[in-house]
Amino acid sequence: MMNRPPVNEIEVKAGCRYMLVTSVAKRARQIMRSGEDIGNEKPVSIAVDELNNDKLEIHYPEEYKKTSEY
Helix, strand or coil: CCCCCCHHHHHHHHCCHHHHHHHHHHHHHHHHHHCCCCCCCCHHHHHHHHHHCCCCCCCCCHHHHHHCCC
């Protein structure tokens, strides 16, 4: 099975894997709660596509900004 887009590419957009995973999971939960008709697509796939296409903006916690190079 091939990942599209590759995790390494979208990890750069998120800053680190932790922010990638938490941001995509949070957005996927929002999609599930919204009641939108998403057809056969999975909420996580939609969230990853949004991040990859710059439709999902990640807001970093203040503590993260102080200790991170990103």
